[in-house]
Amino acid sequence: MSGANGAGIRVTVDGSPVEVAPGSTVLEAIRAAGGSVPTLCYDERQAPFGACRVCLVAVAGAPGPVPACTTPCREQMQIDTRDDTARRVVRTIVELVLSELPVAPAPHTELARLARELEIGAPRFTGEVHAPRLDDRHPYLVFQHELCISCGRCVRACDEVQGAFALTATGRGFHANVTAGLDAGFRDSTCVSCGACADTCPTDAITETTLLNLAAA
Ligand code: SF4
Numbered sequence: 297m298s299g300a301n302g303a304g305i306r307v308t309v310d311g312s313p314v315e316v317a318p319g320s321t322v323l324e325a326i327r328a329a330g331g332s333v334p335t336l337c338y339d340e341r342q343a344p345f346g347a348c349r350v351c352l353v354a355v356a357g358a359p360g361p362v363p364a365c366t367t368p369c370r371e372q373m374q375i376d377t378r379d380d381t382a383r384r385v386v387r388t389i390v391e392l393v394l395s396e397l398p399v400a401p402a403p404h405t406e407l408a409r410l411a412r413e414l415e416i417g418a419p420r421f422t423g424e425v426h427a428p429r430l431d432d433r434h435p436y437l438v439f440q441h442e443l444c445i446s447c448g449r450c451v452r453a454c455d456e457v458q459g460a461f462a463l464t465a466t467g468r469g470f471h472a473n474v475t476a477g478l479d480a481g482f483r484d485s486t487c488v489s490c491g492a493c494a495d496t497c498p499t500d501a502i503t504e505t506t507l508l509n510l511a512a513a
């Protein structure tokens with residue numbers, strides 16, 4: 297069912313009414329209302345994936361928090377971006393993601409900005425961290441596999457934006473990662489060196505060789 301004029305869907309975001317186009321997601325409604333929620337696996341240039349659960353919000357009547365980036369709006373939906381449970385779960389998710397990295401993400405990265413936004417300080421969780429694994433065989437791109445948080449953005453950038461299909465998600469849980477080609481590395485994959493993967497990566501796991509060299513200088 298659409299809004300009164302038949303054009304849109306009417307929802308509220310933290311009590312403020314907003315009308316969005318049919319098919320809009322909760323995240324789009326939040327942004328249309330001038331609000332925001334953190335995201336991590338979301339890149340507006342790609343189809344939503346719903347992998348990280350960092351965009352959780354509460355919706356009246358739902359049994360628990362829902363991911364804003366993949367949940368479609370319904371007429372009269374009441375969205376709460378400040379829900380305590382959602383905010384607590386999101387913070388814990390990001391802390392767990394950070395706890396698996398051998399080093400803190402560089403300050404300019406999206407993950408580091410997210411940690412600052414959520415005011416995550418000293419690690420609460422300690423456990424197994426990813427061992428360094430570097431693929432620097434490509435002339436323009438470097439893959440530091442240990443910084444990969446398996447958000448899938450590089451894979452989707454390669455498939456959806458470039459159509460090169462050079463990257464594949466591998467493994468599960470702690471062992472989830474991304475491989476180039478048939479594990480032959482970027483250089484020997486179908487990579488066309490467009491840099492879309494490095495551009496979207498929120499941790500700099502994939503980065504351009506020149507940028508990595510500059511950071512090390
Ligand atoms: S390499 Fe970067 S963009 Fe790709 S899955 Fe890992 S963290 Fe995400």
Ligand code: FES
Nearest residue numbers: 346348349351365
């Ligand atoms: S940003 Fe929505 S699930 Fe990752």
